[in-house]
C-alpha cells in the first residue's frame with residue numbers, strides 16, 4: 001500500500017488479507033478501504049419494466065451510454081440528487097431501482113450469441129436480474145426461482161408489479177431442478193455470497209471478511225453451480241454473479257467448475273473488457289470501488305460447448 005493508502009491504517013488483518021488476495025495497488029486499496037469505511041460507494045440505477053411504454057424515458061435527468069458504454073438496454077443512471085423511488089412512475093411499476101453494479105453484471109447478457117428461448121434464474125429474489133434479462137430479451141420463456149419462501153413472496157410481488165412477461169415464479173432447490181430433467185438455454189446464478197460489497201453501501205455485514213464465512217459461501221456456490229450445469233441444454237449459457245470481492249467465492253469457484261465439469265468454458269464479454277480480472281487465465285470480470293460504478297461485483301459467463309460424452 002502507498003502512503004495514500006496508509007491514511008486508512010490501522011487496517012484489520014481481514015482487510016489486509018483481502019487486499020493482498022485481490023492484488024490491489026495502493027490507490028485501489030485506498031478506494032476499497034475508503035468505501036468500506038464510509039459506505040458511500042452505492043450508486044443507483046433503474047431498469048425500465050415491461051410496464052413502461054416503449055418510448056418511455058425517466059422523468060428526471062439521467063446519464064447514459066457516453067459515461068457507461070456497457071449500460072444494458074432500458075437501463076438508466078439518475079444524476080446525483082434524483083429520487084427515483086419518490087416519483088409516481090415508480091409506484092406505477094414503470095421502473096425498478098437497483099445498484100448500478102447489478103446492471104454492470106447484467107451487461108454480460110449482451111454477449112449471448114442468440115436470444116435465449118428458455119431461461120432459469122435459480123437465485124432470483126428480489127428479482128433484479130430477472131428484470132434485467134426481460135429488459136434485454138422480452139420474449140424469453142422465463143422461470144424466476146427462489147428457495148426462501150419469504151423472499152419468494154417479494155419476488156412474486158416484483159414480478160407482478162413490473163409485469164414481467166412469460167415469467168413463472170417457483171421455489172425449488174437447485175438439486176430438485178437438476179433432477180427434474182427440464183433443460184434451459186440460459187441459467188442465471190446470482191449466488192448467495194458473503195456480500196462484502198454491502199459494507200461499501202453502508203449496510204452492516206459483520207463477519208463478511210472472515211475466512212470461515214468466505215469458505216462456507218464458496219462451498220455453497222460450488223454446490224449450486226454443480227446442480228445448475230445439469231439444467232443446461234446443449235449450447236446453453238450460464239451467468240455466474242456475486243456481490244462480493246473475495247476470489248475464493250469468484251474466480252476460484254469458476255476454476256473449480258471448469259476443472260470438474262467437462263464441456264464448459266468461460267466466454268469473453270466484449271463490453272466488459274476493461275474490467276477483466278487479472279486473477280485468472282479465463283475471461284471473468286470484476287468491479288471494485290475504484291471503478292466508481294456502484295459498490296462492486298463479479299461476473300463470469302460460461303458456455304456449454306460440448307456434450308460431456310464427447
Ligand SMILES: C[S@@+](CC[C@H](N)C(=O)[O-])C[C@H]1O[C@@H](n2cnc3c(N)ncnc32)[C@H](O)[C@@H]1O
Pocket residue numbers: 102122123124125126127128129130146147148151173174190191192193220224
Ligand atoms: C444475491 S441474492 C439474489 C438476488 C437476485 N438475483 C436479484 O438480482 O434481485 C441470492 C439469493 O439466493 C438465495 N439462496 C440462498 N441459498 C440458496 C441455495 N442454497 N440455493 C439457491 N438459492 C439460494 C437467497 O435466498 C437469495 O435470494
